[in-house]
Amino acid sequence: MYRVIFHNDDYTTRDFVVLALMRYFHKGHAEATTLMLQIHTKGMGVAGVFPHDIATTKKAQVEAEARKQQMPLRLTVEPDDDGQEDDA
Template identity: 50%
Template sequence: MTQPPHIPPKPPEGPGTDDAGSVVMERRAQRVEPPKLYQVVMLNDDYTPMEFVIAVLQELFGKDRETATQIMLKIHLDGRGVCGVYPRDIAATKVDQVHQAAAKAGHPLQATLEPVE
């Protein structure tokens, strides 16, 4: 007498299995925090020409002439001014670019990055 082939019992269907009995992992939504932001702050000095500061703000930070002039005046009058807000790596790159441009032009212009609270 011939025996029928053995067919394993089907696992119960429901969460965690598919039609073929394979185990399926549930996808859980992951909460990814947005990157922490940093502001690039340019510092006033008594030697860097105002026109150079305006040019740096336009070229490196993409500011129009009017906005660059307003930021430059804030730097001049308050001793510091925010040039832009970026993720940490971009802010650090912007600070380096300011320092390189100032050194190339022979100016002591300084910029720092600070975490945005």
Template identity: 45%
Template sequence: MTEKNHQHEEEGGTATITKKKVQLPKKYKVLLHNDDYTTMEFVIYVLQAVFHKPLNEAERIMIDVHRNGIGVCGVYTHEIAESKAKKVEHMARENSHPLLCTYEPE
């Protein structure tokens, strides 16, 4: 015990333990945007290949994109969201699709 702590205990005080709060990284939604050219099949393929979605979930997200103009593919840390969005756009360009994939804070 240090002398300072020893004095504190003799005076009947209580010790305060300060815990550092761990801040979780900010999360980002990855979004697919509807267009008039990208096929529904390609959107499903991307959702399975990049986001590892099972077929039924990929179809549901594709329908959201088609009906609502936008669909959420997943929620990730900034680096992963950015990487997935770039991968989708790269795959789309390689296959001559104008599919837009963006990410935004959750």
């Protein structure tokens, strides 16, 4: 599984980050706002954990939308090392 990580920058608006979290990661408004504040204050935040193909697709979708809005938002996809594999 892979984490999709949002990285803070000085130009992407907070509103855009909240809307992206709601649209592409299906977060509610309150959860998206809380995560946006974490990204803003800590420099990054995990939007979700997905199989590799889904994680890379979500990254590409959000970054493409950011570019349309002329925002430099950067996301990364990293292996999830929490070791919480499903043993079922």
